[in-house]
Amino acid sequence: MEDNFNKLYEEFLRIAESGDEDAAKKFLADHVNEFPEKTRDEILFAFFEEALLKKADAITGRATMQQQGMDAIALLQKAKKDLENDARIDELQSSLGGGETAV
């Protein structure tokens, strides 16, 4: 299995040099078990680590986004409430015969 290493490595480099990242990943996925055990384990872990970092990034990103969204809604609702109050005051002043008021 290990004697095959140079062949595998050169094939991998050929794909990498073509600039096709997805194909390089696919090559590793298809041939990972043909690499020496130590290398295989390091490649497998790199993929695990990538998946883990992405997942954590998505979880924290989603939580941040949710918090921002809720804050934004709260802010707009407050502005809306202020506007409603202003409208009521304006209406009241008009009914009391006051002049037009910029609230």
Place this chain on the structure above:
Amino acid sequence: MALDQYKQRAQEEAAAAAPEKPQEHTLSETLADTEESKLFGEMLRSEGSVGEELATKLGKPEDVKPGDIKDIEERHTKFIERMREAKDMGEKIDKDTIVEMAKGNPFLSQQLKIMKPEQLAQIFKKQLSSIAIKDESRFNGIKKAFDVAQGYRDGQYKKLDEKVEKICSDNKLDVSQFVEIMRNPNANERIELFRKEIKAAYGFKNFITAGLYSVYKAKALDDKGKLKASIDGAMKQMDKHIQGIGAVLGASVELNDEVREAFMREAIGDREPKKSEQSFKEMSSDSMTPKKAQEAWAKEKGSGAYKALTDDTARQTHLDNWKKGREYGAEKEAAEKGGFWAKIAAALIKALFAKEKFDL
């Protein structure tokens, strides 16, 4: 005699009854353990020349001076700490963790067809120990991410979801456009449509700005003292903007895992692929080949230090050390550059130097 036997038996029974404490090795125990002493040596070497010297001395106990003991013991304490951290995290990597990580990850899913999740978990635990002692910053990054994922699995983010659900329900927020997309049977199209929709809707700052601007307009007077916009109109605008934000929020708790992943990536911007793309370019534009490795060794053979060696044993030791130096160099470069492909490149370069035949 009988008393001695009694004492010994009593001690053995007491030891058996005592709660099991985690066994952490002393320096001499670490050195006696093949696997652990190898890792300790790697940690020392990863430090650079001082560590390398200490590691070499450990291989020849007669060279160890009294002053070295303190240095070695200090490093051993650090080594034990890192091993403990790796072990603690490793114990949490189980079958379920692997299955969870493989969701939406074609590479890991593919491996699960040929390897059991328990087997993968075992490999990852071993790798963790190695990373913990050789690359502290990488280990800390992995640990942090793992804690977040674990927290999610344990329901730590549930409260936030519930808060979002309540806001959506209180405000009767509509997520129908996302639900409509979910009906599309084609997964790729579904994610693509979803991304488009998110792009249009996400951008809370825009909603806030637009919302507050409509308030400003409703409050502002023109030069004749008339209101520039009607309050009713402004209220409608505000509702529209709240709906816009709410649709994204609602979708964040309504959708299934697959679309939720796409949603999160789209909403927050996927940083990792950009980094991955960069490390891929670096790897493919400047890769170590067997030919380059042979050229580097030929250059080393031309050095004065190598030429001064008088026998093959010394030359072989020089070659072994040179190869080790190349391997550490590859690891160091990966640690400095970061990114997925830098790690792959390091793994392959190390294998290349280990496998390649170099003439003395």
